[in-house]
Amino acid sequence: MTSVHHNTGERERAARRLLDSSAALSLDPLREVDWDAPLDTSYHGLSPEWSALYGTRYWSELDEDQRKELTRQEIASIFSTGIWFETVLQQMVLRDFYAADPADPNFQWALTEVADECRHSIMFARSVAKLRAPRYRPHPAAVRAGRWFAALAGGEAAYASILVAEEVLDVLQRASMCDERVLPLVRTVNNIHVVEESRHMRFARAETRDRLLSASTARRHASAVVIASVAFYIVAGMVSRKVYKTAGLDVARAVREAAANEHHKAVLRSSCAGLMEFLHSCGLLTRPAVAIYRRANLI
Structure with missing residues (x-):
């Protein structure tokens, strides 16, 4: 993943700002989240409008308790997907900065980001249990692809993929973290993740732009397809089929209606408008990439 970096002074200043922000604003999930509070089943797990079934005929047939259980299982699945990708992310970042100068603020920030992701994964894991x-688990094909991606992805393909994963989850969490219909534990977890991931996303955007400065047209086009494919796997895997079984629903019907749910597709598209604008500005919305994003309902 090594590459020639440009504007070294500015990159170091940006890394120092991120380190200062981390020192001032990092939150400890072990202290911030009330892990001992009993699970209150009168709450949703995410804003109902973000449910994959919201707006469908099946949703209209569910009573409030069923809807709440469904959304709690949906957020558990989304958190599980987050754990999976964060472990991929950590491997990519560590590999990228392997044997780098420890005095470089970018190296120190990279380790800070990995430490954040470790805490987030533990936080998500405890939330799923709660x-x-x-x-x-993600689909076996996604798990295999993740192993390959963690071992081989580099440059803008790695950092833009990190950004895609974080942006999709960020918008969902921002919608739910202030929603009083959502379980307080989940709102707190979402708030912690949103605050800390805002730094990670700034870093990923800067790294994506920096790596593209030395990228050939062929490499940029190849990276565009890789990034779009990562987005597809993440979005497709956010809500496991197993969620519907756990929530006591007809799995086949739920999967069918979720796949045809125009409301959910519209929510995804609107939530990713800013991300798509950034990718377009970087020349990463090529025709093949756009076709994949359309299939993932992100554009």
């Missing part, structure tokens, strides 16, 4: 959810 939500009484089973183990939700």
Whole structure:
């Protein structure tokens, strides 16, 4: 993942600002989250409008308790997907900064980001357990692709993929963290993640632009497809089929209606408008990439 970096002085100043922000604003999930509070099943797990079934005929047939259980299982699945990708992210960042100058603020920031992601993964794991959810795993094909990606992805493909994953989750969490219909534990977890990931996303945007400065047209086009493919796997894997079984629904019907849910597709598209604008500004919205984003309902 090594590459020639430009504007070294500015990159170092940006890394120092991120380090200062981390020192001032980092939150400890072990202290901030009330892990001992009993699970209150009168709350949703995410804003109902973000449910994959919201707006469908099936949703209209569910009573409030069923809807709340569904959204709690959905957020447990989303957190599980977050854990999976954060472990991929950590490997990429560590590999990128392997044997780098420890005095470089960028190296120190990279380790800070990995430390944040470790804490986030533990926070998500404890949340999944608290939500009484089973183990939700990505599709085996996504797991295999993740192993390959963690070992080989580099440059703008790695950092833009990090950005895509974080942006999709960020918008969902921002919608839910102030929603009083959502479980207080989940709101607190969302708030912690949003605050800390805002730094990670700034870093990922800067690194994406920096790596593209030395990228050929062919490499940029190849990276565009890789990034779009990562987005597809993440969005497709956010809500496991197993969620519907755990929530006591008809799995086949739920999967069918979720796949055809125009409301959910519109929510995804609107939430990713800023991300798509950034990718377009970087020349990463090529025709093949756009086709993949359309399939993922992100554009």
